[in-house]
Amino acid sequence: MKALQDLAILVRTVDAGSLSAAARALDMTPAAASAALKRLESELQVPLLVRSTRSLRLTPEGAAFLEHARLALSTLSEGVRALGTGRHEVQGVLRLAASSDMGRNLLLPWLDDFQSLHPQLRYRLTLSDRMANMFSEPVDAAFRYGKPQDSSLVALPVAPHNRRVLVASPAYLAQHPTPLTPHDLAGHDCLCFMLGEDVNDRWTFRQAGEALTVRVQGGHVGNDGDVVRRWAVAGRGVAYKAWLDVAHDVTEGRLVMLCTDWDTEPVPVYMVLPDRRQLTPGLRLLREFVATACAAMPPLPAASGSAR
Structure with missing residues (x-):
């Protein structure tokens, strides 16, 4: 969870207006907080803050990333609250489908991390770039790029700004x-x-x-x-x-x-279900977990010369 802790330090530093104030609020040393920010900048390979002895300000990259950091922390907080109120309900088998890219390269390690938090949950994963028939195939939820054309399906946003x-x-x-x-x-x-x-x-x-x-x-x-x-x-x-x-x-x-x-082209990621009533506590927590993981990915650079 170190990456999420680094996000919290970034957000608290911006809100507090200084690194030392953020460190005091988080009960850590300024040196440890500074190291966390440097670690985050190194991982993202962009400067997030311009710091001096008297002030700090966000870089353009930092301002763009801050929105994603806040979303990730908010989603995590919701997941923790849901876990605390419904731990006894999070069990059973999740039958999941995903596209090949997202399934192999992102979802597999995320599912391992998620299962370590909820050891009573098991999952069955089908990888295919063909959209599963949610009404006839044994699938509880699918992670897909783009909103499904079938309006009878429920599409819950996971990474709405993906392109x-x-x-x-x-x-x-x-x-x-x-x-x-x-x-x-x-x-x-x-x-x-x-x-x-x-x-x-x-x-x-x-x-x-x-x-x-x-x-x-x-x-x-x-x-x-x-x-x-x-x-x-x-x-x-x-x-x-x-x-x-x-x-x-x-x-x-x-x-x-x-x-x-x-x-x-926009290609938002959705968790797709055949019916909202099938959004079990396990699937709800999984959606929040994957949304947090997506928000913590390296931010997509904005188009440099376009008018939005």
Whole structure:
């Protein structure tokens, strides 16, 4: 929980107006509080605060991240309260479905952490980029990108601000000219996701209020989102992926964001259920836990030249 403690120190420092006041309120030394802020900045690879002996202020990155930090702490607090009032109810089997990228790279470790908090809970996890039939398949809840088209389903937001980003590996960019606008994608090998027979080869961007849809082509098309991400990391081409799927790849240098002055498609994450009455205490706590984990992910950089 150290990462969440670091978030609490950041929020308290901003609210208190000084690091020493935040340290006193949290019953810790100023040196320990300063180390926590430095650790958080190192993990995010951006400065969050500009500090001097007399004052401090948020950097633009820090101001953007502060909203997510507050949300993460608020969600955690709700989860703790729910745990305290209903611990005896949190048991049984959770039958879950998730997309391949989110399931393998994010949800698996998060479920392990969640189960360690609730050892009486067990789960059965199905990974597929095909949307499960919530009414005929043995699934209690599914984590999905985008709101389901079926209006009879209940979609509870988990990561409402998630968006796609255009990425390629340093190795690919060393061999090909860097695309400066979405129009430049015509000269690149674009890595496309396929669902059934439908290939996602129309990528949409927006700048200054104007939408642009580009028809892309490439020699790599796959029906597994994680395969598309792996192709991108391996230098096979340019991918248009959800930020949560590639956030660690970007922050650790395996992928580079492209055309960052263009807005990209929103892909919010939802927990989807067939009926709100099926939101058991276990699923409610799991949704809050995953929402907190998503909010603690590296923040998505804002488009630098677009008018929102």
